[in-house]
Amino acid sequence: MRIGVPKEIKPQENRIGLTPESVKTLVSEGHEVLVENNGGYEAGFENEQYKKAGAKIVSKASDIFNDSEIIVKVKEPQKIEIDMIKENQIVYTYLHLAAAKDLTDGLIKSKSINIAYETVTDDNGRLPLLAPMSAVAGRMSVQAGAHCLEKNQKGRGVLLGGAPGGEPANVLILGGGVVGENAAIIATGMRAKVYIVDKSEARLNQLVEIFGDKIIPVQSDNTDLKKLVADADLLVGGVLIPGAEAPKLVTKDMLKFMKRGSVIVDVAIDQGGCVETSKPTTHSNPTFIVDDVVHYCVANMPGGVPRTSTLALNQATLPYLVKLANKGYQKALGEDKNFLAGLNIYKGQVTYKAVANVFGHEYVEPSSVLKLI
Helix, strand or coil, rough: CEEEECCCCCCCCCCCCCCHHHHHHHHHHCCCCEECCCCCCCHHHCHHHHHHHEEEEEEEEEEHHHHEEEEECCCCCCCHHHHCCCCEEEEEEEEHHHHHHHHHHHHHHHHEHHHHHEHHCCCCCHHHHHHHHHHHHHHHHHHHHHHHHCHHCCCCCCCCCCCCEECEEEEEEEEECHHHHHHHHHHHHHCCEEEEEEEEHHHHHHHHHHHHEEEEECEEECCCHHHHHHHHEEEEEECCCCCCCCCCEEEEEEEHHCCCCEEEHHHHHHHCCCCCCCCCEECCCCEEEEEEEEEEECCCHHHHHHHHHHHHHHHHHHHHHHHHHHHHHHHHCCCCCCCCCCCCCCCCCCCCCHHHHHHHEEEEHHHHHHHHH
């Protein structure tokens, strides 16, 4: 198959869909790979490395979209890219459709085949292609939050780990999944006082096994969230419902009780955010203030560390891509129900229930469309 890798054009997005090593693997399997000129430059991957791996360097994105059977990206297609997607073309990337009506409508209209990294599952119900970027975002959330707490960033002027004579900051992590666990790794490492809220007692027990008394586990059904939010210096929103819009756990009213200069980092912003006052921001202008609370809501946080992120992402996504290219999408998806869970839109039909529900589209069972082929 011919696989195309365009340069990412979302603002401040410097990751790329494939590394040179991934290209080498695909070429060794007999596939042709087209990479846009300097597409990997900001992530530290040079054109010459791609050429040496067997890729063809293409000067224009339009040629990539025109000539490729599979488009491999990192972030959701932007407006100009949606217009270039062809009927029956496979798009393999993060989509986060439940928070993006125009994108959903555009992909439906294109009649392309769209596989979302973030809804591919494994046998344990986990999200293996979302996990590496959730891990990066979780770790970055505390790093970014600690910076935002500095006074010159309009924060409280609090050092996360405290100092002799100064108490450590309170870090409240909403969600004990991959984001929450990785946020806790950094927050506990910086010696903050860390609370993790999750609805699952079993998951909280797992986190206690990992972190011991370095965290304070809190079951969401048995706590006063409003008080925890009010006491927080840094709040990390890491709540996820796979493929669906994030629940608004922190309301605007709760902000009135937060400390002046406290910080919210809403990692769930790709799925609409779990804080009512959140709105997407960029790496160049990452924060805004509501009720004296600093909000950091960068929608592509891992894009700030593109080399680390690209390497981590490819380790997870490449085996599925090899299967997709070697077997074709019908067989690759049809024989693997976990991979099939990634099929969000198929030739104008919405095949992911949460996306269909949020926008009022008819939901079509993904296995049924494959049976029609």
